[in-house]
Amino acid sequence: MxxxxxxxxxxxxxxxxxxxxxxxxxxxxxxxxxxxxxxxxxxxxxxxxxxxxxxxxxxxxxxxxxxxxxxxxxxxxxxxxxxxxxxxxxxxxxxxxxxxxxxxxxxxxxxxxxxxxxxxxxxxxxxxxxxxxxxxxxxxxxxxxxxxxxxxxxxxxxxxxxxxxxxxxxxxxxxxxxxxxxxxxxxxxxxxxxxxxxxxxxxxxxxxxxxxxxxxxxxxxxxxxxxxxxxxxxxxxxxxxxxxxxxxxxxxxxxxxxxxxxxxxxxxxxNKDLFFYHLKNILSERKYMEKTLKKIPIIQKVYPSSTNFLLVKINFSSKNLYQYLMEKKIFVRDRSKIILCNNCLRITIGTHEENEYLINQIKKYSIQKIKM
Incomplete structure (x- = not known):
């Protein structure tokens, strides 16, 4: 330059x-x-x-x-x-x-x-x-x-x-x-x-x-x-x-x-009022998701986010968790093949009901992995 x-x-x-x-x-x-x-x-x-x-x-x-x-x-x-x-x-x-x-x-x-x-x-x-x-x-x-x-x-x-x-x-x-x-x-x-x-x-x-x-x-x-x-x-x-x-x-x-x-x-x-209402909900759910995911044993790290998604690093193979979630009809993005994102999933912030279902499924998967 x-x-x-x-x-x-x-x-x-x-x-x-x-x-x-x-x-x-x-x-x-x-x-x-x-x-x-x-x-x-x-x-x-x-x-x-x-x-x-x-x-x-x-x-x-x-x-x-x-x-x-x-x-x-x-x-x-x-x-x-x-x-x-x-x-x-x-x-x-x-x-x-x-x-x-x-x-x-x-x-x-x-x-x-x-x-x-x-x-x-x-x-x-x-x-x-x-x-x-x-x-x-x-x-x-x-x-x-x-x-x-x-x-x-x-x-x-x-x-x-x-x-x-x-x-x-x-x-x-x-x-x-x-x-x-x-x-x-x-x-x-x-x-x-x-x-x-x-x-x-x-x-x-x-x-x-x-x-x-x-x-x-x-x-x-x-x-x-x-x-x-x-x-x-x-x-x-x-x-x-x-x-x-x-x-x-x-x-x-x-x-x-x-x-x-x-x-x-x-x-x-x-319709700016509805826009800001949805934006407020997304930011609230992002905070909730970050806090909750960090408590799950197989989650190694939840990276800080300024977006409507979270990058989450898994202790085990992210590919296996990705496939498990697909079987439960939950689609996230496996970013593990990208440089500096080894064993990472990118998870979009959904509605509260969607987020709760995702978290419960990850918890179930975590329990299975720990028992193995």
Whole structure:
């Protein structure tokens, strides 16, 4: 990372245009029929080859029209919720589309590389491999409670380092990455820093999105899938400078979020009281689960969590417990094959009834193991 601060915007030698791939510069974006006139009311739309008679569903009268390609109403709701200008918000078909677009815009296949910090979200690596971009791994420091290895990162970064992915709170470990470390990397790195805050609503740490103007090379990813309970809609959120958002809008698929998904998301975002009620229950159940699981003999460790899940280390083979729980129709995630997660299960916080059933089954399994 370059340590010469020549930038007035508090970011070291950051030049957005120098990071954009040449072929992206030359792309003429697809202009959908509704890009300019989606909000027009009382109009006759004969521009997009839609079926003007509508679908064969008497209770659905608007789904024969293509959705707003720029998601203006939904962005306005998110803008009000997060106190961030709509011009700094991009909406994708899940966070995975956003990750894919970031690779497409900034990383040259077979030339550039991205840097990730395992154990972390798997799509950073999968998407990079798909695009022919080398993905360099700098493991978190388990002895430092799954924090970044700043010294090694400093040595790894070179002129071909285009993207750094940081997940905080991290998946699957559940912990917050130190805010100062994230900010230091973002200030010193001349490429793109992607901060994945998918679980930020479950954390006591404040989102860095409120300071997005300080970091022109920062892209923050959030989602409506986790705390907002809308995983089935597939709506990911990117928060970045207007310039970066413009590039993402330029190369995204024209209608990447359906009319129905936008409509339901808007209604959900208007129901903040129920959102906070569910969030409070999840945090309460997380505390209960952490306390209760620690008392079970086969549980070696329950890692601190700022998310809606717990990473749990088992004294015996996690695979055996995983299979036992499957037989009881309980599905958790076996993370034992991931670096630094040996014999670990990732357990999502469920309803109180679901959590009680899980705990009772683990207790029964623990008793069986102890008797053997």
């Amino acid at each position: 370059n340590t010469n601060n020549n930038s007035s915007n508090n970011c070291y030698n950051f030049d957005l245009n120098s990071l954009i791939r040449d072929n992206i510069f030359n792309v003429d974006p697809y202009l959908s029929a509704r890009t300019e006139h989606y909000q027009e009311k009382n109009s006759i739309f004969l521009d997009a080859n839609e079926n003007s008679f509508g679908p064969p569903l008497s209770f659905l009268n608007s789904y024969h029209r293509y959705p707003d390609p720029l998601h203006k109403k939904l962005k306005k709701k998110i803008s009000e919720l997060k106190n961030i200008s709509s011009s700094k918000i991009f909406l994708g078909n899940g966070s995975d589309e956003i990750i894919d677009l970031i690779y497409r815009i900034f990383s040259r296949p077979e030339i550039d590389h991205a840097i990730i910090f395992p154990p972390t979200y798997g799509m950073y690596e999968v998407s990079g491999r798909i695009h022919g971009v080398d993905v360099i791994k700098v493991p978190l420091l388990i002895e430092n409670k799954y924090q970044l290895n700043l010294g090694k990162i400093e040595k790894i970064v070179n002129i071909y380092s285009k993207i750094i992915f940081i997940c905080s709170p991290n998946n699957p470990t559940g912990n917050d990455i130190k805010r100062k470390d994230i900010e230091d990397i973002t200030k010193k790195f001349s490429g793109i820093v992607v901060l994945d805050e998918a679980y930020i609503d479950f954390s006591n740490q404040e989102s860095l999105s409120i300071e997005i103007d300080k970091y022109p090379n920062l892209i923050i990813i959030q989602t409506l899938s986790k705390s907002w309970g809308l995983a089935g809609l597939r709506i990911g959120i990117a928060i970045a400078s207007k310039e970066i958002i413009q590039w993402m809008n330029k190369i995204k698929h024209p209608y990447n979020i359906s009319f129905l998904s936008q409509e339901i998301a808007i209604k959900a975002l208007e």
